[in-house]
Amino acid sequence: MPVTLTKIDNCKPAKSDAVKNEQTVRCPRCERTYRLVYSDNERHWVKNWLTLAEKAIRKDHDLKHEAPTIPLQWHLQCLLSP
Numbered sequence: 001m002p003v004t005l006t007k008i009d010n011c012k013p014a015k016s017d018a019v020k021n022e023q024t025v026r027c028p029r030c031e032r033t034y035r036l037v038y039s040d041n042e043r044h045w046v047k048n049w050l051t052l053a054e055k056a057i058r059k060d061h062d063l064k065h066e067a068p069t070i071p072l073q074w075h076l077q078c079l080l081s082p
Contacts, residue, residue: 003042005053005070008033025053029061034070 005025022037023046036053038046049072056070 003036003038003049003072003074005034005036005056005072007065007068007070008035023050025050025057027057027061027065028054029058030065032057032061032065 008024021039021043022035025034025036026032027034034053034057036049038049042049052072052074053070056072060067060070
């Protein structure tokens with residue numbers, strides 16, 4: 001299962017599924033809340049995924065949070081940059 005970031009509306013995620021690995025992430029500019037879902041294979045990268053999620057949410061804020069899910073892309077540069 002890939003890592004997903006889905007918008008939460010009315011206390012329910014836009015995309016419903018049964019998961020056990022998830023964290024809530026808030027937009028730093030408003031009160032919009034998202035659910036970061038990841039697999040057991042990705043749990044050791046959660047800190048890095050949270051950093052990517054926060055950047056993606058800030059960028060999506062400028063688009064008025066219209067998308068139900070925000071794509072997260074992992075780039076090797078993210079691991080190598082200080």
